[in-house]
Amino acid sequence: DGGITQSPKYLFRKEGQNVTLSCEQNLNHDAMYWYRQDPGQGLRLIYYSQIVNDFQKGDIAEGYSVSREKKESFPLTVTSAQKNPTAFYLCASIRGDAGRTEAFFGQGTRLTVV
Amino acid sequence: DQQVKQNSPSLSVQEGRISILNCDYTNSMFDYFLWYKKYPAEGPTFLISISSIKDKNEDGRFTVFLNKSAKHLSLHIVPSQPGDSAVYFCAASAWETSGSRLTFGEGTQLTVNP
Numbered sequence: 001d002g003g004i005t006q007s008p009k010y011l012f013r014k015e016g017q018n019v020t021l022s023c024e025q026n027l028n029h030d031a032m033y034w035y036r037q038d039p040g041q042g043l044r045l046i047y048y049s050q051i052v053n054d055f056q057k058g059d060i061a062e063g064y065s066v067s068r069e070k071k072e073s074f075p076l077t078v079t080s081a082q083k084n085p086t087a088f089y090l091c092a093s094i095r096g097d098a099g100r101t102e103a104f105f106g107q108g109t110r111l112t113v114v
Numbered sequence: 115d116q117q118v119k120q121n122s123p124s125l126s127v128q129e130g131r132i133s134i135l136n137c138d139y140t141n142s143m144f145d146y147f148l149w150y151k152k153y154p155a156e157g158p159t160f161l162i163s164i165s166s167i168k169d170k171n172e173d174g175r176f177t178v179f180l181n182k183s184a185k186h187l188s189l190h191i192v193p194s195q196p197g198d199s200a201v202y203f204c205a206a207s208a209w210e211t212s213g214s215r216l217t218f219g220e221g222t223q224l225t226v227n228p
Contacts, residue, residue, distance in 0.1 A: 105157030
């Protein structure tokens with residue numbers, strides 16, 4: 001079955017620590033995205049990558065970093081510079097045909113800073 | 115700058131009646147629109163989409179209407195069922211030089227009462 005896998009589902013981090021969220025897809029999509037969801041807010045774009053070894057900042061990239069060494073993988077690192085890291089993080093891969101863009105999401109990772 | 119807005123954070127309807135969820139956008143470059151459904155602690159799932167060259171798209175109980183002149187789209191669910199209770203996100207995409215990206219609204223919590 002093709003899909004997107006995020007791990008872990010729940011993650012706890014101490015203040016001052018970096019933590020990496022995993023996202024893997026076997027849909028053969030070129031584009032992958034990271035979103036953050038906070039209570040009462042929509043999905044805000046952190047980083048996205050249209051192709052291997054290339055990525056762009058989204059609307060709230062500060063305090064985050066990514067890499068895209070393989071087409072299937074797009075890990076997100078939440079650094080100690082991120083002021084409010086507690087949130088629900090969603091990874092998506094996007095099928096971007098001309099005139100049609102559809103995102104397929106993973107199940108999400110709930111990050112809590114303790 | 116919120117380019118996609120869902121002004122109603124919540125909506126409550128009776129089972130069997132129509133649910134109408136609304137979405138407004140400001141970017142005239144958006145050319146593809148989607149609705150996603152999301153349950154707590156899960157990733158959003160794709161529901162229905164519409165291209166900017168159309169004004170209506172129907173899929174079973176779900177119909178999306180697009181009014182380009184008003185920069186407004188709506189999702190109609192008829193008849194509404196208790197299982198439809200979830201958060202609904204409106205999303206829009208525009209092709210950029212760096213590829214296509216999806217911009218989401220804040221979401222509307224739909225509650226369908228038995």
